[in-house]
Amino acid sequence: MDKTIQIIILGIIVGTAARIYMLRTDYRQYPSYPHGIVVHVSLGVLAAALASLAIPALMEKEYTAITFLSLAAQQFREIRNMERETLSKLEELSLVPRGLDYIEGIAKVFEARNYLVMFTSLVTTSVALWLGLLAGIIAGITTILISMYLMRGRFVRDIATVKPGKLHFENSLLMVDDIVIMNVGLEDQREKILKDGIGVVVHPKNDNGRAILNNLGQRQAILHDVSILVGNKLEVGEPDLTPLMRKDVDTGKLALFVVPNEKDLECVIEAIYRTPILESAAYYPLKSTIGKSAAD
Amino acid sequence: METAISGAILAIVTTQKDKVASGVPVFFAKDQEEVQRTCILLSRVLKAMTHDLENGVYILVRH
Numbered sequence: 001m002d003k004t005i006q007i008i009i010l011g012i013i014v015g016t017a018a019r020i021y022m023l024r025t026d027y028r029q030y031p032s033y034p035h036g037i038v039v040h041v042s043l044g045v046l047a048a049a050l051a052s053l054a055i056p057a058l059m060e061k062e063y064t065a066i067t068f069l070s071l072a073a074q075q076f077r078e079i080r081n082m083e084r085e086t087l088s089k090l091e092e093l094s095l096v097p098r099g100l101d102y103i104e105g106i107a108k109v110f111e112a113r114n115y116l117v118m119f120t121s122l123v124t125t126s127v128a129l130w131l132g133l134l135a136g137i138i139a140g141i142t143t144i145l146i147s148m149y150l151m152r153g154r155f156v157r158d159i160a161t162v163k164p165g166k167l168h169f170e171n172s173l174l175m176v177d178d179i180v181i182m183n184v185g186l187e188d189q190r191e192k193i194l195k196d197g198i199g200v201v202v203h204p205k206n207d208n209g210r211a212i213l214n215n216l217g218q219r220q221a222i223l224h225d226v227s228i229l230v231g232n233k234l235e236v237g238e239p240d241l242t243p244l245m246r247k248d249v250d251t252g253k254l255a256l257f258v259v260p261n262e263k264d265l266e267c268v269i270e271a272i273y274r275t276p277i278l279e280s281a282a283y284y285p286l287k288s289t290i291g292k293s294a295a296d
Numbered sequence: 297m298e299t300a301i302s303g304a305i306l307a308i309v310t311t312q313k314d315k316v317a318s319g320v321p322v323f324f325a326k327d328q329e330e331v332q333r334t335c336i337l338l339s340r341v342l343k344a345m346t347h348d349l350e351n352g353v354y355i356l357v358r359h
Binding site: 172185186236237238 | 332339343348350354355358359
């Protein structure tokens with residue numbers, strides 16, 4: 001087989017492998033549907049094919065071939081729109097929605113992964129052309145691992161500590177420690193909340209953490225992840241069991257209230273720690289001089 | 297998505313006739329037990345949350 005063809009095929013294979021590797025389904029269960037996987041793998045193959053062709057085409061002095069890459073970028077923006085639309089529609093019938101920020105984050109990740117596939121294929125074909133097929137494979141795998149490491153993002157664990165809080169009522173107000181959560185009028189539900197509910201307090205580690213947790217989208221993401229991981233007893237017509245997060249305006253700490261399926265405090269705390277920090281919520285006031293001097 | 301009024305008081309349940317005026321449906325109950333029972337029923341029917349104003353007046357609000 002012609003060496004150029006071999007290199008192009010290698011680029012496609014490594015790129016597709018990268019896409020499949022990045023498609024691992026985790027607890028967020030998205031995209032867990034077989035058709036969702038088919039959509040993403042197919043687009044991954046296309047991305048890999050386009051990028052694999054670029055370098056060999058340049059070597060053949062086919063300079064216009066590079067314009068195909070811009071076409072790809074156009075296509076992958078569509079993926080973001082597709083993901084956003086699908087998830088927003090699913091949101092309407094969700095008891096504890098993800099929130100727009102979380103959806104935007106997920107959509108962005110899906111778009112970015114296709115660019116990572118293209119980058120992997122580009123690196124693989126360039127190295128393979130230069131140093132041989134084996135070197136190309138190694139370079140491709142290294143690129144996948146490096147990009148996954150760089151794209152792993154941060155978690156609530158990095159910006160805050162979570163401690164158990166005392167769930168109690170002050171007349172009709174449900175409180176976690178000294179933070180008001182909501183007003184509950186039904187006595188039966190008050191008893192149920194005290195019996196089955198869990199209250200924890202999220203303490204931001206510094207002003208960056210405080211700014212991030214101040215974002216309502218980030219709070220909704222935490223509530224969504226907690227509800228998925230430990231379950232919740234919220235039901236249509238029983239809004240008293242809605243999981244909520246409320247802030248102590250003076251200190252910036254947040255109280256979280258949830259009625260999980262099993263009353264397991266450790267699992268709730270771990271679920272909060274594992275929630276990703278959303279890109280749209282990531283503010284870093286401490287990186288500015290004003291933020292730094294305001295913090296002390 | 298179903299179309300529904302949210303953020304507004306949908307109904308009031310109370311034992312105290314002098315505390316409320318008209319404007320929204322008001323349900324008068326003879327005692328605290330009936331207030332709680334009516335609130336549970338209305339909560340379920342209206343998919344709304346019962347809030348206690350701590351003066352004997354309970355409001356139902358859909359959030």
